[in-house]
Amino acid sequence: MKIALLGYGKMGQVIERIALERGHEIVLKKDEFNTYDGLSTADVAIDFSVPTAAVSNISSCFHANVPVVSGTTGWLEHYDEMEALCNEKQGGFISSSNFSLGVNIFFELNEYLAKIMAQFDSYKVSMEEIHHTQKLDAPSGTAISLAKGVIENSTYAKWTMEDPQPKEIHIKSKRIGDVPGTHTVTYDSTVDSIELKHTAHNREGFALGAVIAAEWLAGKKGIYTMKDVLNLESK
Secondary structure: OEEEEEOOOHHHHHHHHHHHHOOOEEEEEEOOOOOOOOHHHOOEEEEOOOHHHHHHHHHHHHHOOOOEEEOOOOOHHHHHHHHHHHHHHOOEEEEOOOOOHHHHHHHHHHHHHHHHHOOOOOOEEEEEEEEOOOOOOOOOHHHHHHHHHHHOOOOOOEEEOOOOOOOEEEEEEEEOOOOOOEEEEEEEOOOOEEEEEEEOOOOHHHHHHHHHHHHHHOOOOEEEOHHHHHOOOOO
16 A cells, blocks of 8 residues: 655654555655655555644645545644535545544543443543643643543533633643653542543554554545544444
């Protein structure tokens, strides 16, 4: 399979290594200093760039008739626009805040736990995410996805980074050293606490999941999620 890498930072380099190990070919390594030359020859593109480049990268893929997997966060105010363009161009698209296989299992557990805890008003939910100091957005896209998972399965209405009001989920963001990513969902009451936690040890899991998603998406049309890739469905 021929892959275009859109974004060639630390994540892009790990994705390149894993893709090559799995027998794929890299036909483009796009950064801020070069063009999209070679994109049209790709079977699929993987975008791990920066928020300011994501929309250009994704739309270029749709115009070139190349399915695209995007793991860039911080640009989702333009998601509806990209979704419409994908449908217009009959493209293939997967956007996820986190491609780690473990994190996507964590998402499912989070939704299942939220359904259970919705019955118990004595527990208040909060979240904490910790990432490396180079991460540009806060809270992380993964934390936002976790919050949405709770909101969709409970009576909580929104998330906030400020002091929470009733029915708001507080998210605390920390930026420390070279931490790949740690996310904790806590249900706290006066008598006990329940924690659901995922700790990434390195970037390998994110990169492997992105390559697996690209392998799955190649040749497909439509808009999908990691639930489709991994055949996951909350019960």
